[in-house]
Amino acid sequence: MLESVTAVRYVAPLREGGSLPGLVEADDLGTYVVKFTGAGQGRKVLVAEVLVGEVARRVGIPTPGLAVVDLPSAIARYEADEEVQDLLTASPGRNLGVDFLPGAFGYDGSHPPSPEEAAAILWLDSYTANVDRTWANPNLLLWHGRAWAIDHGAALWFHHGWPSRPPDVGRFVEQPFDPAGHVLASVAGPVGQAHERLAPLLTEDVLGEVVAEVPDEWLETTGSLPDLDAVRSAYLEHLVRRLERPDAWLGGAG
Ligand SMILES: Nc1ncnc2c1ncn2[C@@H]1O[C@H](COP(=O)(O)OP(=O)(O)OP(=O)(O)O)[C@@H](O)[C@H]1O
Ligand SMILES: [Mg+2]
Structure with a gap:
């Protein structure tokens, strides 16, 4: 927690x-x-x-x-x-x-992160289907010389369909990611290498710990996800299975 x-x-x-x-x-x-x-x-x-x-x-x-x-x-x-x-x-x-990061600046491209750090953030956004890191809305702060990622509410869009439909895990797992408008697209190193480096850190146990951090009060049950365990399991399944299919979502960014 x-x-x-x-x-x-x-x-x-x-x-x-x-x-x-x-x-x-x-x-x-x-x-x-x-x-x-x-x-x-x-x-x-x-x-x-x-x-x-x-x-x-x-x-x-x-x-x-x-x-x-x-x-x-x-x-x-x-x-x-x-x-x-x-x-x-x-x-x-x-x-x-x-x-709160006091004195942080909004990212404007003048101090880009290293190719490796930029690739890690582009990889994160590809994996979690986060389209909200563009020049219009960079959602990156510069603080103590590094780029800090903020504002992830738009990622993992699949749960917005749950009230009316049972989870369709495959649809999210295979959803491609278009890196074209991403604020770090031009400075990121190879995202395929970032995947090889970072994906092994996210074992099913680690992702289970991540899902367990969400407070009960924010989880919504539905007809097909009748209790909190079912809701947490659905999140975990989406995260685990998408991680296994970089061929589907790294296409554009790899
Ligand atoms: N941890 C933080 N430290 C310092 N400033 C922050 C922090 N988090 C957010 N901000 C500032 O507040 C702004 C709004 O935050 P954020 O983007 O997370 O909110 P939001 O309501 O999801 O915004 P939007 O949907 O408009 O992008 C950021 O652009 C940034 O300037
Ligand atoms: Mg924002």
């Missing part, structure tokens, strides 16, 4: 984020960028953030630490901004905290 902290102060909204993430101080003296369960994008984007962020961490890609931030209802009551107050009121309990 992710570390749990309690919010003590809502500092400010990060208005550039589509889901209105907010800067929050917590009782561990940490400052977090919090993504709220009550945002329009729903809880599934928080699940994707945890799964992809924790996969990234396990293969050595710099990415901010993640925590569960418990939001007491009193914090919403004292918020003056109406839009923020509505969001906080809709998000009692457990939300996602992303360790």
Whole structure:
């Protein structure tokens, strides 16, 4: 499970984020960028953030630490901004905290990561089907001389179909990835080599640990996934089986 902290102060909204993430101080003296369960994008984007962020961490890609931030209802009551107050009121309990990287710059291409580091990030996005790392929205921060990967809510799109359909694992497993618009496409080294280096780190046990990090409250059961174990198993099966089929999704990036 992710570390749990309690919010003590809502500092400010990060208005550039589509889901209105907010800067929050917590009782561990940490400052977090919090993504709220009550945002329009729903809880599934928080699940994707945890799964992809924790996969990234396990293969050595710099990415901010993640925590569960418990939001007491009193914090919403004292918020003056109406839009923020509505969001906080809709998000009692457990939300996602992303360790705030103070002084980080948005990636603009002027300090590219090494070909190997760039290939690792392009490989991560190919594996997890993350189309949200383009020049329009780089979702990379420069901090202490390295490129840090953030914002993984758009990856692992397969779960958005679950409420109405049983999981179709094969469709996701074989979905090609088009690296053309990726912000690191022109600086990345061979992504096939990145796969050979990184995929062995993600054994089924390791991916099982990653899936276990997701808080119960964010997982949605459905008719065909009737309990939390079934939901977690479905995530694990998607991650394990796609990893076995780089021929399907590394085509464009290899
Ligand atoms: N850990 C962090 N440290 C410092 N700044 C951050 C961090 N996470 C996010 N930010 C800043 O907040 C912005 C919005 O964050 P993020 O992209 O994760 O939110 P989002 O709501 O998913 O955004 P969008 O959907 O608009 O891309 C980032 O572009 C970045 O400037
Ligand atoms: Mg973003």
